[in-house]
Amino acid sequence: xxxTILILMALLLPVAAVYxxxxxxSTYYPAPFGSYDRLRLVPRGTAPTCDASLIGSIYxxxxxxxxxxxxxxxxxGPLAGLWDQNVDDVYLKHPTAGTDYFVGIGDDAPDAVLExxxxxxxxxxxxxxxxxxxxxxxxxxxxxxxxxxxxxxPGSMLVVQGAGISDETSSLLVVDANGDxxxxxxxxxxxxxxxxxxxxxxxxxxxAIDIEVAGRDSVVRFQDTTGGTWYTMGIDRSDGGRFKINFxxxxxxxxxxxxxxxxxxxxxxxxxxxxGTNEGEFQMDWVPDVTRPGFYATYxx
Numbered sequence: 001x002x003x004t005i006l007i008l009m010a011l012l013l014p015v016a017a018v019y020x021x022x023x024x025x026s027t028y029y030p031a032p033f034g035s036y037d038r039l040r041l042v043p044r045g046t047a048p049t050c051d052a053s054l055i056g057s058i059y060x061x062x063x064x065x066x067x068x069x070x071x072x073x074x075x076x077g078p079l080a081g082l083w084d085q086n087v088d089d090v091y092l093k094h095p096t097a098g099t100d101y102f103v104g105i106g107d108d109a110p111d112a113v114l115e116x117x118x119x120x121x122x123x124x125x126x127x128x129x130x131x132x133x134x135x136x137x138x139x140x141x142x143x144x145x146x147x148x149x150x151x152x153x154p155g156s157m158l159v160v161q162g163a164g165i166s167d168e169t170s171s172l173l174v175v176d177a178n179g180d181x182x183x184x185x186x187x188x189x190x191x192x193x194x195x196x197x198x199x200x201x202x203x204x205x206x207x208a209i210d211i212e213v214a215g216r217d218s219v220v221r222f223q224d225t226t227g228g229t230w231y232t233m234g235i236d237r238s239d240g241g242r243f244k245i246n247f248x249x250x251x252x253x254x255x256x257x258x259x260x261x262x263x264x265x266x267x268x269x270x271x272x273x274x275x276g277t278n279e280g281e282f283q284m285d286w287v288p289d290v291t292r293p294g295f296y297a298t299y300x301x
Contacts (some may be wrong), residue, residue, distance in 0.1 A: 052078050118143035162187035167196050209225065217251050 032130045043062035050070035067079040078084040104110030106117035127136035131174040136152045150155035150161035162171035172185040194206030217233035230249040245257040258266040284295040
C-alpha cells in the first residue's frame with residue numbers, strides 16, 4: 001500500500017508543476033485564539049485606509065514611532081486612547097471642540113481641567129525641581145495648601161525665599177508692561193518702590209507717597225528704639241482734620257504742632273532760630289491791646 005501511494009505522488013507532482021502556476025497553502029497554526037508572547041507590526045510611513053469597515057485595525061507609524069488605532073470615528077488615533085505622543089511630546093488629546101477633559105489626580109470627580117487632591121494627608125501636591133535630586137526646590141505646594149517658592153517647607157500660606165541681593169536672585173520683583181520696576185523686595189529685607197539698584201535704607205520710594213484713610217486718622221509714627229521715644233504725625237479726624245506733630249505715640253496727645261485746613265499754625269512749645277552763627281529762642285509776649293490783643297515778638301537786650 002505504501003509503495004502505491006508513493007508511486008501516485010511521483011506521477012502527480014510533475015503534472016502540478018507543469019499546469020499549476022500558484023500553490024497556496026492555508027493553515028490556522030498557531031491558532032488565532034491562542035496565547036502569544038509578542039506581536040510584531042511592520043512599520044509603515046503612510047497611514048493605510050481607515051473607514052467604517054476597518055474600525056479596530058492597528059498599524060505602527062514609522063514617523064511618530066507609535067501604534068495607531070482606527071477608532072470609532074473612522075480616523076487614526078493613538079492606541080492608548082486619550083493620550084497621544086509626538087516624538088518627545090506626550091499630551092492629552094483635546095476632545096470635541098467647545099469641551100474640555102477634566103483630569104483628576106487623587107480625585108475621581110475633578111471640578112477643573114486639572115485637580116490634584118492629597119485626600120487629607122500630608123503628601124505634597126506639586127513639586128517643581130531644578131533636577132531629580134532637589135525635590136521641590138523651585139516650587140512646592142504642600143498638602144495643607146501652603147506654597148513655597150525657593151522654600152521646600154513653607155511656614156506660611158506663601159513663602160518666597162530668594163538666594164541673594166541682586167535683581168536676579170532676590171525674593172520678589174514686580175514690573176510693569178514696559179519692564180520697569182514697580183515693587184522690589186531684596187533678599188536682605190530691604191524694599192523699594194519704583195527702583196532697584198543701590199538701596200541704602202529699609203524702604204526707598206522713587207516717587208510720591210499718598211496716605212489716604214477714610215473716616216479715621218492717617219498716621220505715621222517714628223520711634224527711637226534705644227530710648228523708647230515716639231513721635232507721631234498725621235491728620236486728626238476727630239479734631240477737624242488738623243495736621244499734627246506730637247511727642248508720643250498718639251496723635252493729638254500733646255499738640256506740639258498743629259495746622260488747620262485753612263493754614264493757621266499753632267506751636268505748643270518754644271521756637272528757636274539758628275542762622276548758622278547765632279542761635280536763640282524766639283520770644284513772644286502777650287500784649288493785652290484793646291483793639292488787637294495777642295502775642296507779639298519782643299526784644300530783650
